[in-house]
Amino acid sequence: MPYTFVMIIGLLGLAVGSFLNVAVSRVPAGRSVVRPRSACPRCATPIAARDNIPVLSWLLLSRRCRACRVPIPARYPLIEALTAILFIAEALRFGRSEVLPAQLVFTAGLLALAACDAEQFLLPRRLIYPTLGLTAACLLAAAAVTGQWHRLGVTAACGVGAFAVFFALHWLRPAWLGFGDVRLAGLLGTGLGWLGPWYLVFALLAGSVVGLLVGIALMAAGRATRHTRLPFGVFLTAGAIAAILVGAPVIHWYESVSDPYAMGAPHTTVRHRP
Known part of the structure; x- marks a missing residue:
């Protein structure tokens, strides 16, 4: 299995995992997954692009909102990482x-x-x-x-x-x-x-x-x-x-x-x- 293909699938998994977090937060409440843009649920500050990098941003922000310092649940990086891992595993399982x-x-x-x-x-x-x-x-x-x-x-x-x-x-x-x-x-x-x-x-x-x-x-x-x-x-x-x-x-x-x-x-x- 080409290394590049597996890496692309893994990166896709990180991006999809980030979207899944939005869906998990909004769909049960009947809210749109498209609009408005992601924001802190406590202070309503929109999340900047630099703070929306899967897994990495959560670590760099010390697991807290940049504006109000409210803790960010561990569910966010966990879903992002798990989605990437499973995507890679299935790419290796099924290939192209x-x-x-x-x-x-x-x-x-x-x-x-x-x-x-x-x-x-x-x-x-x-x-x-x-x-x-x-x-x-x-x-x-x-x-x-x-x-x-x-x-x-x-x-x-x-x-x-x-x-x-x-x-x-x-x-x-x-x-x-x-x-x-x-x-x-x-x-x-x-x-x-x-x-x-x-x-x-x-x-x-x-x-x-x-x-x-x-x-x-x-x-x-x-x-x-x-x-x-x-x-x-x-x-x-x-x-x-x-x-x-x-x-x-x-x-x-x-x-x-x-x-x-x-x-x-x-x-x-x-x-x-x-």
């Missing part, structure tokens, strides 16, 4: 393939949704639907370029199937899942379906296991009870990203052990008597 743009859009949207869920227990439709539309458009372009229209069909089936399963769970027990999680499941099915149905299964299982372990750990530490609300969207996002980056070897291993002929088991020949 037609599916890379869809996975980058998908991942960026998931990060914004996870941040909103972690901070406000909210998965805004104004983030889910644009991410779904852009991801689907990128996958449609990938199918048109590669001719792999069957993958597009699998993608649609995974998206509809995941939405239907979560909708049924929500209908049976609304306390278990908010409808935002139902919409998120449809997005996960769309983003992962191109890679294959098992990637979606991997993401849902991994996210559920992580959520269960976190819940147990919090209860053991006395910081939660069985009725404490947890941001399930964060765990589903973690499972989806894990599926994208490390799901392939796990899925290939499972397919090999579930198919005896894949491991070299002898074929049994049935002889018919004359």
Whole structure:
């Protein structure tokens, strides 16, 4: 993989991460992500270009607003750095393939949704639907370029199937899942379906296991009870990203052990008597 290409993707990730911070701050409140320009939430001083460099400006400003010295939350550099890291990892994973743009859009949207869920227990439709539309458009372009229209069909089936399963769970027990999680499941099915149905299964299982372990750990530490609300969207996002980056070897291993002929088991020949 050319070093220059990876660096460009990483810089793109920093820029996208900066935009995601704006979206996380404004979309849940119903505000525009375009106007007005970014400003300090306390003193309303517009943020100068020199103070808007991802990660670096936060460090140079000693984590405080230049004007009023109010602390700047660590969420800002964390999202910027994490977006860049994940973009680089996916560039190394997929290379210059037609599916890379869809996975980058998908991942960026998931990060914004996870941040909103972690901070406000909210998965805004104004983030889910644009991410779904852009991801689907990128996958449609990938199918048109590669001719792999069957993958597009699998993608649609995974998206509809995941939405239907979560909708049924929500209908049976609304306390278990908010409808935002139902919409998120449809997005996960769309983003992962191109890679294959098992990637979606991997993401849902991994996210559920992580959520269960976190819940147990919090209860053991006395910081939660069985009725404490947890941001399930964060765990589903973690499972989806894990599926994208490390799901392939796990899925290939499972397919090999579930198919005896894949491991070299002898074929049994049935002889018919004359």
